[in-house]
Amino acid sequence: MPYLESLKVFVRVVELGSITSGGRDLRLTPAVASKRIKELEKRLDVRLFNRTTRKLSPTDVGRTFYEHAKQVVQSIDDAEAAISGFSQSPRGIVQVTAPLGVGKRLVAPLIPEFVDLYPEVSVRLRLSDRKVDLLEDGLDVALFVGRPPDSNLKLRKIMDTPRILCAAPSYLERHGVPQIPDDLKRHNCLLLRYPRSPEWYWTLSTSEGPKRMDVSGSYDSDDGDVLTGWACAGRGIINKPRFDVAEHLANGTLVEILPETPPEPAVFGCLYPHRRFQDSKVRLFIDFLLKRCREKLA
Incomplete structure (x- = not known):
């Protein structure tokens, strides 16, 4: 079992890029995770990682061993999963x-x-x-x-689930209520953005079919709740699943706009x-x- 545990630690350290992260993922302290790696290197009599103060990366031998080790770990996980249904209770x-x-x-x-x-x-x-x-x-x-x-x-x-466009009454009082989709081009649209994010544009449902709107604004975040907070504070328009902003719609903090041409459902x-x-x-x-x-x- 200690050898299997060391294999599991090694695989997660390679995948997550650090001993601390790999250990945390398996609920081990960095000290214990580091010990498992050292035990594995001693057993194999090879160096599995190149270590610097800023970076941990597998050696060529480590990369080769990882390809085989992850298959072993996965096979054990699959074997346990295959018989789990025979247990009195899942665990x-x-x-x-x-x-x-x-x-x-x-x-x-x-x-x-x-x-x-x-x-x-x-x-x-x-x-x-x-x-x-x-x-x-x-x-x-x-x-x-x-x-x-x-x-x-x-x-x-x-x-x-339906999506809607909505904004705070205070924002709409200052900037006007959009009447047609093209009006969004002159409004501050709050975008969910991160590397490879899909929300560089919004797609609205219209009588002529889907309409792509290239929107922009002064604020973006990789946290959808941050966008909702900015919208409630009157900073712009958001595109959200209806259930995600239902409470704000019910109490009037946010109001729906362009209901005839909503975003495509999610x-x-x-x-x-x-x-x-x-x-x-x-x-x-x-x-x-x-x-x-x-x-x-x-």
Whole structure:
């Protein structure tokens, strides 16, 4: 088992780029993670990493060993997943990621409920509005709102959710209410932006079909909740799933604009590697999440 644990640490250190990150991902201290790497190098009698004060990178031997080690670790994970359904109760860790707003308001409150049902399962929730790589980051399930990505991942759709454009009354009083989509070109549009972000433009649904609007503004962020805060403060117009701003619409902090030409609807769903669905705890979590999200959003 110590050798297997060392292999797992080694694989995650290579994938995450540091001993601290690799250890944290496996809930080990940096000291323990470093010890595992040293034990592995001693056993193999090779140097697996080039170390400097600023960077840790695998040696040529380390890269070769990684390609084989990750297959060993994955095979063991698959073997455990294949027999997990025969256990009296699911156990282990489910790694989950979700967008910030959806994660805070919808997913996070449901996780204690799931753990109460399956107390031997631990759920690790990572929230980010950036794109993630499930396989590279070692994740089991990723919630998303938007267009389903083209990938080999499996998709379970929770529902199609309408998106809306909205702004604070104070902003509209100062700058006027857009009457047609082209009016957005002279308004301050608040954009969700990060490397490889899709929101350099908005696509609106019109009677003539989808209309691409190249919008711009003085503010952008990689955190959707920050954009909502700026919109509530009267700083511009946001493009959001309706359920994500429902409370602000209900209390009048934000008002919908251009309701006749709304943004194209988004898919709200979850992605997962096909093999993960063999694991009973992952399968149970996905089924639970879909059922409870649909109930809450109905």
